[in-house]
Amino acid sequence: MSLSGRGIGVSVGEQWLIKDIDIDVAPGELLVVLGPNGAGKTTLLSVLAGDRPADAGEVALNDVAIEHIGIESLADRRAVVGPPATLAFDFTVRDIVEMGWRRRGRRDQTLHDQAVERAIADCDIGALADRVYMTLSSGERQRVQLARGLVQVWQPEEDTASRWLLLDEPTSNLDIANGISVLERLREKSRQGLGVLAILHDLNLGARYADRVLLLQDGKAAACGRPADVMTADRLSDVYRTPVHVEHHNELNRLVVLT
Amino acid sequence: MSAISPTTEREPHVARRAGRQLSTVLIFGVVLVLAVVVASAIGAVRIPLFAALFGDATLTPLQSMVFTEVRIPRVLLAAFVGAALAVSGAVLQGLFRNPLAEPQLIGVSSGAALGAIACIVLSENLAVPEAFGPYLLPLAAIAGALAVTTALYLFAVRKRDRGVATMLLVGIAINALAAVGIGFFTWIANDGQLRSLTYWTLGSFGSARWDTTLPAMALMLAAILSLLPLARRLDLLQLGAVEAQRLGVSVPKLRRRIVFGAATAVGAGVAMSGIIGFVGLVVPHVVRMIGGVHHRVLLPASALCGAALTVVADLGARVIVQPAEMPVGLLTSAIGAPFFLWLILRIRTTR
Numbered sequence: 001m002s003l004s005g006r007g008i009g010v011s012v013g014e015q016w017l018i019k020d021i022d023i024d025v026a027p028g029e030l031l032v033v034l035g036p037n038g039a040g041k042t043t044l045l046s047v048l049a050g051d052r053p054a055d056a057g058e059v060a061l062n063d064v065a066i067e068h069i070g071i072e073s074l075a076d077r078r079a080v081v082g083p084p085a086t087l088a089f090d091f092t093v094r095d096i097v098e099m100g101w102r103r104r105g106r107r108d109q110t111l112h113d114q115a116v117e118r119a120i121a122d123c124d125i126g127a128l129a130d131r132v133y134m135t136l137s138s139g140e141r142q143r144v145q146l147a148r149g150l151v152q153v154w155q156p157e158e159d160t161a162s163r164w165l166l167l168d169e170p171t172s173n174l175d176i177a178n179g180i181s182v183l184e185r186l187r188e189k190s191r192q193g194l195g196v197l198a199i200l201h202d203l204n205l206g207a208r209y210a211d212r213v214l215l216l217q218d219g220k221a222a223a224c225g226r227p228a229d230v231m232t233a234d235r236l237s238d239v240y241r242t243p244v245h246v247e248h249h250n251e252l253n254r255l256v257v258l259t
Numbered sequence: 260m261s262a263i264s265p266t267t268e269r270e271p272h273v274a275r276r277a278g279r280q281l282s283t284v285l286i287f288g289v290v291l292v293l294a295v296v297v298a299s300a301i302g303a304v305r306i307p308l309f310a311a312l313f314g315d316a317t318l319t320p321l322q323s324m325v326f327t328e329v330r331i332p333r334v335l336l337a338a339f340v341g342a343a344l345a346v347s348g349a350v351l352q353g354l355f356r357n358p359l360a361e362p363q364l365i366g367v368s369s370g371a372a373l374g375a376i377a378c379i380v381l382s383e384n385l386a387v388p389e390a391f392g393p394y395l396l397p398l399a400a401i402a403g404a405l406a407v408t409t410a411l412y413l414f415a416v417r418k419r420d421r422g423v424a425t426m427l428l429v430g431i432a433i434n435a436l437a438a439v440g441i442g443f444f445t446w447i448a449n450d451g452q453l454r455s456l457t458y459w460t461l462g463s464f465g466s467a468r469w470d471t472t473l474p475a476m477a478l479m480l481a482a483i484l485s486l487l488p489l490a491r492r493l494d495l496l497q498l499g500a501v502e503a504q505r506l507g508v509s510v511p512k513l514r515r516r517i518v519f520g521a522a523t524a525v526g527a528g529v530a531m532s533g534i535i536g537f538v539g540l541v542v543p544h545v546v547r548m549i550g551g552v553h554h555r556v557l558l559p560a561s562a563l564c565g566a567a568l569t570v571v572a573d574l575g576a577r578v579i580v581q582p583a584e585m586p587v588g589l590l591t592s593a594i595g596a597p598f599f600l601w602l603i604l605r606i607r608t609t610r
Contacts, residue, residue, distance in 0.1 A: 095494075
């Protein structure tokens with residue numbers, strides 16, 4: 001049971017944006033994708049999300065090839081949180097969060113309310129709920145998008161089918177405290193059985209919260225595994241082409257990345 | 260994490276929103292009924308409505324004939340065209356994610372007019388079966404509207420959103436192209452055809468007759484009914500095509516249904532009444548101010564409000580310069596054009 005890619009490649013003309021990537025996102029884990037600009041992180045995410053077909057290799061969700069899953073059933077199983085959207089009309093924050101809701105029946109109303117209120121509380125946007133989305137700052141919008149994604153993959157306790165949440169730089173516009181709280185939330189959700197893949201730029205957030213790290217370099221997987229194994233000073237310095245130091249901080253008892 | 264009690268937190272705002280949405284639809288429904296009643300009674304020939312509706316013998320033969328053969332089809336046609344234009348405006352604004360999309364501004368109405376005019380000028384040379392006759396004009400107009408909407412979509416949005424300005428500029432270009440076609444057909448038209456052509460450029464419900472308007476009204480009704488169920492998908496589309504797809508919306512299918520539905524509604528409307536501008540722009544904005552931005556309210560309320568607006572505008576056109584009549588398109592544009600200017604200035608300052 002996982003969202004997996006085998007030998008995935010995406011090409012534009014002669015150029016391979018990503019090539020030969022093997023990846024598994026298991027329910028219950030938080031996988032962080034790291035890598036410099038242009039390494040192919042977003043391309044990888046769009047293939048795993050089913051936005052575009054892979055030009056090589058295969059993406060499967062629970063062993064079913066993703067192109068054979070209808071977009072509606074796909075939307076029932078996985079949510080994608082991209083960069084904050086720009087809207088032409090005055091939808092409120094609550095409207096946007098509710099757009100993640102997929103069930104239609106009338107008897108689902110209580111579940112709907114639970115899911116929406118939970119997500120609003122999780123993303124700490126209760127005070128913004130009745131504001132017009134387009135009046136928010138980019139960091140606030142980002143948390144609203146996350147809340148929408150959480151509503152989409154929300155499941156009542158008796159429902160045990162696995163779900164996935166894919167996030168493209170969910171913390172890029174957030175301050176330190178909000179960034180940490182988002183990652184805390186993602187880890188908490190993964191412990192409840194959600195499979196989470198997050199593209200991050202902040203190496204320290206990655207080192208601190210990832211169960212596993214996939215490090216991309218020029219469209220290929222440079223390394224994949226536990227943060228302590230993947231995020232070595234030499235490898236990061238090589239991949240990011242700038243000197244990077246990695247220490248185990250004894251007081252904090254975790255990896256600290258210094259640049 | 261603290262426990263959440265949705266029942267206590269939720270009810271006020273959800274109930275408030277639902278109440279606002281329902282009352283918006285009801286208000287516009289009542290306004291439409293009033294508009295239809297008043298417009299049926301008033302005109303060059305005054306008609307005592309109570310007597311007309313209950314077959315009272317006090318009605319003169321002239322009154323009775325005017326009521327059933329002239330007034331009623333005209334008011335109904337105005338209502339259908341207004342509803343069709345307003346709903347088309349609303350769905351096109353949603354499709355283009357652009358508050359300035361409007362059938363006339365972006366050239367859809369001109370495309371329909373071109374189709375209709377081509378049909379008027381050329382059909383004398385074609386052998387058209389009698390039964391097919393009433394449908395030919397609307398179908399030609401729909402084909403024109405469809406061609407323009409598709410072209411517009413390909414140029415202005417296809418790859419990515421290119422912004423408000425691009426869509427309007429493409430609309431200007433398409434309007435210019437359509438003007439060339441319209442000019443050409445005007446040039447080759449004979450005197451009799453010319454008289455029917457002038458009427459397109461102004462817009463009027465004066466030609467309403469049961470036999471010609473019924474097919475067009477059926478088409479408009481079908482188009483509006485096909486657009487109403489798209490409300491939730493249109494809401495999701497506001498996040499962008501990719502996001503909507505990720506939320507389970509088949510975007511290409513949705514686009515096809517919108518383009519086809521809007522083109523049918525506008526085409527059938529233009530075929531009957533010529534170009535009536537700005538209804539599709541003004542009405543959805545007024546409805547949003549009152550009922551909010553959700554398409555499940557916006558679409559039905561726009562239909563009702565648009566119908567009421569054109570019925571009242573047509574009443575004005577018939578009454579203001581009695582016994583003559585002014586073109587209704589002139590009236591709606593007189594209201595709509597300043598509104599358009601205000602809207603542009605507002606968007607410039609807030610975005």
